Amino acid sequence: MNWVIENIPLIADRTWAHLATSIPAIILALLISIPLGWVAHRFRPVKGTLLGAAGLMYAIPSLPLFIVLPILIGTGVRDVVNVVIALTLYEIALLVRSVADGLDSVPADARNAALALGYPPLRRFFAVDLPLAGPVILAGLRVVAVSTLSLCTVGAVLGIPSLGLLFTDGFQRGILAQVVTGIVMTVVLALLADRLLVLAGRLVLPWTRPIGTGERPRARRRPSSGRLGISQAPEVRA
Amino acid sequence: MNQLLEAFAWISEPSNWTGPSGILARSGEHLGYTLLTLLIAAAIAVPIGWWVGHTGRGRGLTVALSGAARALPTLGLVTLMGLLLGIGLIAPLTAFVVLAIPSVLAGAYAGFEAIDRGVVNAARAQGFTESQILWRIEAPLGLPLLIGGLRSAALQVVATATLAAYVGAGGLGRYLFLGLKTQDYAMMLGSSLIVVALAILLELAFSAAAWLSVPTGVKVARRGAAA
Numbered sequence: 214m215n216w217v218i219e220n221i222p223l224i225a226d227r228t229w230a231h232l233a234t235s236i237p238a239i240i241l242a243l244l245i246s247i248p249l250g251w252v253a254h255r256f257r258p259v260k261g262t263l264l265g266a267a268g269l270m271y272a273i274p275s276l277p278l279f280i281v282l283p284i285l286i287g288t289g290v291r292d293v294v295n296v297v298i299a300l301t302l303y304e305i306a307l308l309v310r311s312v313a314d315g316l317d318s319v320p321a322d323a324r325n326a327a328l329a330l331g332y333p334p335l336r337r338f339f340a341v342d343l344p345l346a347g348p349v350i351l352a353g354l355r356v357v358a359v360s361t362l363s364l365c366t367v368g369a370v371l372g373i374p375s376l377g378l379l380f381t382d383g384f385q386r387g388i389l390a391q392v393v394t395g396i397v398m399t400v401v402l403a404l405l406a407d408r409l410l411v412l413a414g415r416l417v418l419p420w421t422r423p424i425g426t427g428e429r430p431r432a433r434r435r436p437s438s439g440r441l442g443i444s445q446a447p448e449v450r451a
Numbered sequence: 452m453n454q455l456l457e458a459f460a461w462i463s464e465p466s467n468w469t470g471p472s473g474i475l476a477r478s479g480e481h482l483g484y485t486l487l488t489l490l491i492a493a494a495i496a497v498p499i500g501w502w503v504g505h506t507g508r509g510r511g512l513t514v515a516l517s518g519a520a521r522a523l524p525t526l527g528l529v530t531l532m533g534l535l536l537g538i539g540l541i542a543p544l545t546a547f548v549v550l551a552i553p554s555v556l557a558g559a560y561a562g563f564e565a566i567d568r569g570v571v572n573a574a575r576a577q578g579f580t581e582s583q584i585l586w587r588i589e590a591p592l593g594l595p596l597l598i599g600g601l602r603s604a605a606l607q608v609v610a611t612a613t614l615a616a617y618v619g620a621g622g623l624g625r626y627l628f629l630g631l632k633t634q635d636y637a638m639m640l641g642s643s644l645i646v647v648a649l650a651i652l653l654e655l656a657f658s659a660a661a662w663l664s665v666p667t668g669v670k671v672a673r674r675g676a677a678a
Contacts, residue, residue: 272654274610276627277643284454284640359521366524370617371631377526384530384618392534396527403522 216390228398230293230374235365238297239358242304247343249305250312250350260313267306275299275367296368296375303364304357311353315346347418355410362403366395376402458640472625474645480621481649484612488544489605492551497597500556504563504593505585513560520553525611533618543615550611551604558600562593594664602657609650623649 217224253260282288282295319342327341369377376395383391414421461467468474503509528549532542566589574588616624623646630639 269651269654272606272650273647274613274650276610276613276624277646280627280639280643281647290636290639356521359518363522363524366526367614369526370614370628377524380524380527380530381617384533387534389531389534392527392531396524396531399524399527400519400522404519407522 216388217394224394224398227374227376227378228402231365231376231402234293234296234375235300235361238300238304239361242301242308242357243354246305246308246312249309251316253309253313254316264310267309270302271306275364276370279368279371291372293373296365296373300361300364304361307357308353311350312346315349316342318349319345344418348421351410351414351418355407358406358410359403362406363399366399454636454640457637458644461637461641462645477621477623477625478645478649481609481612481623484544484547484615484622485605485609488547488551488608489601491548492555492604493601496552496555497559500559501563501585504560505589513556517553517557523550525550526614529611529614529618538619540620542618543620547608547611551608554600554603554607558597559593562596563589565596566592591666592669595661598657598661598664602661605653605657606650609653613646
């Protein structure tokens with residue numbers, strides 16, 4: 214506990230670096246995944262290829278990717294940009310499926326009604342399709358946010374700042390409290406992000422608020438497969 | 452791109468492949484850690500997952516556990532175990548098992564849960580005992596999702612196994628950290644590419660296994676439904 218009290222500025226510093234790496238990656242991935250997911254949803258043959266590629270992308274271990282990326286984009290090995298881009302790629306790999314599945318789950322009636330009311334395509338997408346796909350996208354985004362905030366720490370072995378530096382530094386100097394603090398902070402940030410996303414979802418998608426039972430409505434087509442996201446994608450990255 | 456060529460030169464140098472710290476030996480260690488972890492994790496998680504799936508008890512706990520595990524940073528766990536258990540293989544292996552269990556557990560339990568209750572009840576009505584239901588109905592029908600869970604775990608461990616070298620064990624991570632220390636970028640990049648190739652091979656192997664594990668009857672039924 215003493216270590217924590219004496220090192221609050223350090224912990225704050227690392228936490229800030231951690232958030233500054235993962236939050237841009239999450240936002241970037243969401244912005245890229247929406248058009249990509251739309252393409253996968255709209256053009257059937259593309260969907261298989263795109264999701265297959267996403268699956269392979271997700272299979273690539275993070276630490277090697279952090280090392281390979283600088284070659285491809287011309288940054289330094291210790292550049293934080295590598296981590297942001299690598300994290301963004303992993304998130305896209307997960308989110309494209311969520312966006313495509315979400316758009317698939319939009320009832321044809323709602324879409325046709327908007328069409329009949331004379332909504333132009335872009336407005337139909339943003340006012341009808343996207344909000345109705347929202348719950349599925351949000352579910353994907355929660356998984357992505359949690360795994361990103363935890364994955365972000367791996368860059369520390371290359372010296373890229375994040376809460377992960379508390380692990381490497383604590384390990385090298387044999388300070389157990391430092392490692393434990395890093396783990397606790399990472400988990401707390403991840404759970405906090407998850408809660409925040411749930412709350413944001415209730416604000417933005419008020420119709421998904423649970424009524425009575427406390428069970429969130431499921432927008433999945435086949436509730437029997439992959440309830441925990443197993444068949445869709447691996448849950449945790451390393 | 453020059454660095455990429457140097458990395459390939461490092462990979463294709465025959466003398467880098469042989470010997471106790473050659474690529475072959477390190478890859479063997481790497482895969483060995485992965486398989487050993489999977490075996491231990493499966494031995495612990497499959498019985499529990501099947502029990503949860505069969506009885507429906509402890510479901511909430513299982514879901515909460517696999518959700519929380521997602522937030523657990525792997526590097527943190529590896530270094531924590533390294534400090535607690537000392538340098539060597541036991542520490543990273545323990546960390547990997549802890550990381551692998553939630554995926555396997557979720558796969559085992561979700562596989563059972565996804566089975567149409569009508570099928571289980573029909574078996575019970577025909578006089579199947581509980582253990583017959585488990586082994587002849589639930590285990591085969593739940594296998595594809597269990598393999599899915601093992602696949603997530605395997606991918607995660609094959610990636611994390613790189614970190615084993617950080618706390619003094621072997622595996623392909625050795626090259627990575629050696630390259631980092633000696634500024635030998637070709638070695639770092641070359642070994643990274645080998646880990647990536649290993650992970651993709653594993654992913655493809657598991658996809659094939661998942662497809663093969665679907666019982667013939669189910670495949671026929673699906674084809675019928677699709678036609």
